Amino acid sequence: MAAQFVDYLFAIFLLMDVEHMRFLEGATKLVPFDLYDMPLSHSLLGTIIAALFFAVPVYVYHRKMRPAVLAGVVVLTHWFIDLLVHGADLSLAGGAPKFGFGLWNAPAYAIVLELVLTGAAFFYYIRATRPPVRHAGHSRVYILAGVMLALQLFNWFGPEDSDVTMFAILMLVVFTGLAFLADWAGRGRRPVPFRRRRFH
Template sequence: MFVGHYAAALAAKAVAPRAPLWTYVIAAQAIDIGWAGLVMAGVEKVRIDPSLPGSALDLYHMPFTHSLPAVVLWSLAALGLARAFRLPWGAAIAIALTVFSHWLLDLLVHRPDLELWFGGAKVGLGLWNYPVPEQAVEIGLLGLGAAAWAWTRSKGGQSLWPVLVFATILVAVQVIEMVMPSSGGTESLGPSALAVYLVMGAIAWALDRRRA
């Protein structure tokens, strides 16, 4: 799951527009930002298995970012951080729910690698095993999120160009990832993933700044 996660960010922006777009974009991938850092530190583990259908990632050890209790803690931390920066309660809750949405969306696509508790049973519905439906679900979710944000902006008499720009960039990155799979080893996964997530946050920040 990649662009599908940003659907939650766009939907949250539609529901609680007082928070900047970049906060929702970072929140949508906060779990994977943490994962990238912990993979680089050697704390969480991943390997590449080319025999797997669809995604070749074997995410066999990631309890501190992708277990259910860890995601609850990440979400509460995001809520506290948002309130510390004096965002309204509605926006802060929307940010926390966006963080939590990451686990729910991963549940759809991941093979059973999401722990229900630390060291406990692992779950995952395995849509990754069916690449075409998985990609369709991601693009569909992004379309729904973008439509919700566009509807909110149009109601307020605002231009739709930020929606179109951000959605187009996300679809382009998704297509590039599909047709040009990474040729690097596991050592490149953390840095490359982190770079993409931060660039998406920077683009969202730039869109907000341009609008202001």
């Protein structure tokens, strides 16, 4: 939820006609997204506010500062990862100048980057936690990884969309479904004591 929270907001703002995008063939080589108006959800200031907004209920639920800070940091990293792949459509506070290193225009690098980041996160999670039943395996986590990979491949290579409203609704449905799937995959898993975290 934290990793996708900025895009949740973007989808909601699209439906509210507060932010805007269009599908434009050739907008980037990898995806046809012309993200020309995202002053709230995808500005650095907006992302910081979103991170704080997300961290508060996490703190209220856990009554601990550490999970709230970690959740807020995950929300914040969305902007910096987007900075690598987006074109110049990310702002600091909603206006000019706009930034983006544009790896979506170098598809091979963008695809490798996203797969490596996601794969490394799954690898760490599997090594740092254990299933609820000893030696039960990690099949649920692998199912989550497979579904995420399939969705990402569809995003990269599937048919181009043209309806922004349906795209925003689909974002909300898919992200919510992934959140429930991730909850199912991680249910009952417990952290491995630090001394047992061996990478071999």
